Amino acid sequence: MSFPISDWPDVPAALIAEVRAFVRIDHEADDAAIAAFLRSAASLCEDFTGQMLVARPVTDMLPARHAWQKLKRLPVQSITTVEQVAANGIASPLAVADYALEIDSDGIGWIRLHRSDGGSRIRVTYASGLAVDWDELPAGLRQGIVRMAGYFYANRDGVDAGGPPSAVIALWRPYRRMRIV
Known part of the structure; x- marks a missing residue:
């Protein structure tokens, strides 16, 4: 039940910088790709938690x-x-x-x-939405999104390091809302 990724609000530069720091890159050449990975990670987070993140x-x-x-x-x-x-x-x-x-x-x-x-x-x-903008997201959700985007970035060439980090699920699980339909 996810929204199209194009419906997401613009990703702030500070969040892109967090992913750059997490994956230890010091250039801005891949910022567009990182922004796309962040939107994909946020969409997965919404699907997992059952809640919209950014209002x-x-x-x-x-x-x-x-x-x-x-x-x-x-x-x-x-x-x-x-x-x-x-x-x-x-x-x-x-x-x-x-x-x-x-x-x-x-x-x-x-x-x-x-x-x-x-x-x-x-x-x-x-x-x-849980937050009015990206900066107001709860820390666990934000850190899980950064880690997931970092995982996408590190594995963008098709080399899979064994699946998404289990820390992402641990960070998102407290926010998960199960719905019976």
Whole structure:
């Protein structure tokens, strides 16, 4: 359930420098490749933890129901818009009185319609992520991403040193959220 890597926010130079220091290179010639490895490592981290790392906008299409429904991404920071989508694809904003929103203590976003104008779906736009930017990521996640990017860099020529470092899993495991669907 990962996002396309192109949807990631720009990787800061300081994070690229951390990977350079970790793999002990002193030139900037490979910075573009390192940035790509960082995005790939962050995407793997999101898939492993079940949480979005850096906050960014998300749009979910859900059936128009009167029962509570979970939003797909975690942790939800804010829910910004709710629209009814007609069968012909035309969307119209719902009045605040027409739905209820909840973000629980686990960061799960919930929505429930009080009434519907006949549309079969709703489109919910919200922000989801653990941190507002790369610099605010928890230290364990950040260090695991740096190590994974370093592993990708060191093994970019196809020589595998026996698989990703087990330290990466150890750093990410405390943040893992299992979801039963």
